[in-house]
Amino acid sequence: MCRARNSDLFVAVRNLSRSVALVDVHVHDELTPVRHTLHKMLRAKIDAGWTAGDGDVLEILATLKVTAGVHTDYSLARSDPFVVGACSTV
Helix, strand or coil, X not given: CCCCEEEEEEEEEEECCCCEEXXXXXXXXXXXXXXXXXXXXXXXXXXXXXXXXXXXXXXXXXXXXXXXXXXXXXXXXXXXXXXXXXXXXX
C-alpha cells in the first residue's frame, strides 16, 4: 500500500485595513522519498487584477503543509505589514 507524500503551499495576500483577503493561492506538489535532506523552492503565481487603496496596509501569509503517510507537519511565514502608496503621474 502506497502512502501519500506531498506538500501543499497556501499563500494569501490580506488587506488588514479592510479585513479582506485579496488573493488566495494553493500549490500542490507530489514528493518522492529520498535518503537525504530535500531542498526545494516552491513558487506561487499571484495573478494581477486585485486592487488595494492608497494607504491600505497589506500582509502576505504563507503556510506549508507536508504529508508523509500518516504524518503531517505545518509551518507558517508572514511578511511585515506594508503600506500601499498611490502612483502619481507627471
